[in-house]
Amino acid sequence: MKLKDKVALVTGGASGIGEGCVRRFLAEGARVVVSDIDEANGRKLVAELGQRTVFVRADHTVRAEAEAAVRAALESFGSLDILHNNAGMPARGPLEDIEEAMLRRVLDVNLLGPFLMTQAALPALKRSAAAHGHSSIIFTASIQSVMVRPDFTLYGATKHGIAGLLKSLALELARERVRVNGICPGSVDTPLLRDLAAATGNLETGLAAFRDGIPMGQLISADDIGAAAVFLASDDARMVTGVLLPVDGGVTA
16 A cells, blocks of 8 residues: 555546546545546446545646645545546657647646646645645556657657756755655557547557557556656655656666
């Protein structure tokens, strides 16, 4: 029970990587606020998981809604010890083909939203660190926070932005013992990845192509990301801050 009595807020927590982290946090004793714009899946998940979870419909790119998600944690569970900035969106294609509306949307979701949610959560996280020795901010970054790929320029720019944000913030908050780290997933077996695989024309062929790009020869699971998040949030990582942790089966090795 590495997170016993801790309170976590997970953005984009209704499915995929976020859901995997919510489930893993619960298994380790935390109480969890599931924040997402997907109200149907969010409420369904919380109904399944029970009283140590609460759902709040929040768009982290809107300051008032980010603040409402933090209030939900404080009103439901009395504190906030862990913020997992997980929500994000993919973007692929040559930069010259990306319309301005998409450019602004991806920048908002992948970079502005985590800024706003972090600002909203910081007072509570600082109180938690003062009371318990440390608190934790985790970002779902990407292998494209530490490397690049062609036709992912917009996505890579936002994820490099997350890398800069978390490293700078780790030093800014070090004296207050609010630790800031990121997880860099490779190809994770989520509904989104399966949609991308199916778009190639054949689901199994598409999934095989993703697997073939991983040196360990298998897709990463959402639970693998959750296990890394638990470590970074736990007392085991009390002196770990400013780290980008790849969970990618060797892609960035």
